[in-house]
Amino acid sequence: MRHSALALLRHALTGNRSWAPSWRDPAPKAAYDTLIVGGGGHGLATAHYLAKNHGITDVAVLEKGWLGGGNVGRNTTIIRSNYLLPGNTPFYEKSMQLWEGLEQDLNYNAMVSQRGVLNLFHSDSQRDAYARRGNAMRLAGVDAELLDAAQVRAMVPGLNLDSQRFPVKGGLLQRRGGTARHDAVAWGFARAADQLGVDLLQNTEVTGIRIERGRVLGVETTRGFIGAKRVGLAVAGNTSRVAAMAGLRLPIESHVLQAFVSEAVKPMIDTVVTYGAGHLYVSQSDKGGLVFGGDIDGYNSYAQRGNLPVVHDVMECAVQLFPSMSRLRYLRQWGGIMDMSMDGSPIIDRTPVDGLFLNCGWCYGGFKATPASGWCFAHTIATGQPHALNAAFRLDRFATGHVIDEKGAGAQANLH
């Protein structure tokens, strides 16, 4: 317990000059047992669970910028486990359960808010598809409720159910879904990992991966060579670039996804609503801003910013769903680089290089997966074998035909 009302008061009275840093800023050692490349949510969670669950504390996290400066700070903060396919559902439900105990585990307020996630449907066939998904979820032990239009109307005032073109017929609700404070998730995992002895090395960019006789020996960085027995990659949109240093060519494309925040208004939406006729998901932050996003831009990008056609499309969807949003000004917008896989599902696996492990392919669903991704990746690295929860997320599934294609879109990355 390092923060209390009394400490807040004392530091406020002394000008907030004497807060202790939340984690150390160590110099890199010559070698570690395990290196995690990528100091985002997944990398930090992996380091935390390596130390906590497997007792492996000789670990460093290498981050080219600052902790949590990538996608964990660039999402719409939604957490949910409403997946259809058997390879996915237990994994995301594990993540949901970890979210539910995360703040106690990390002793950090991640503002996990189980305000519900409501997926709207607009036609009979879409109702059938959502009923099927809800049934699959319940069979896997996940909560799901199918609401009719009257129940949706009562739950979300201000929602336009009576659009001529896309009337709302109902929704699939996961009450345990919701939102979490994205930056706090990164900071919480970082602080917890640091306290267990993990070195967090910021401003340390990996420039090469040293491999001899098919076995990884360590990585070249902007701060010199760092040796390691095992190296795990959790670098999201930069996965192809970093994996290429190990000679791997992956089923991944990097795409830009934009998200938006409106000016702050009084409480208006107390859940997460997703539009079934276009692509939009919207919730309201505790500060009052509406946080929303839509589709990826659709072309390969490493730019961390998008273009106006998608901005236009997302705004149209938002106003169609909540007409009162037409009077709001949007405050800011950003882009993150998604590691889009060829079936829309992630990869947590070993690689053909001994000691090199891969965590990627999160498409635009990485945030909700953060705890389980770290939990499973830590297990895979520590034991050398995938856990049952990530057994389906194999790197070779594209070659063998065991793809996990929730949308049935095929090997077309910009459609997932």
Place this chain on the structure above:
Amino acid sequence: MRIPCPFCGERDAAEFLTIGSAPPPRPAADAPMAAWHDYVHLRDNPAGLHAELWQHIHGCRQWLRVMRDTRTHVVAGAEACRR
């Protein structure tokens, strides 16, 4: 983002649809499975100049091969796929 269509001139990217990387030559029908896996699933995914296919769906409907920098979105040029 604007794309210089060789038929219509420079037009806004909203008029175009992309299906991603301009693929390498299609393997022969009897090529080994590994060649097809490579062709269908694996990508170079460069950070930099990238050859990709765009169709001018709200214009001349021609398929174009566009060179574009994935770090800056600057379009270096576009040429017709069919000559």
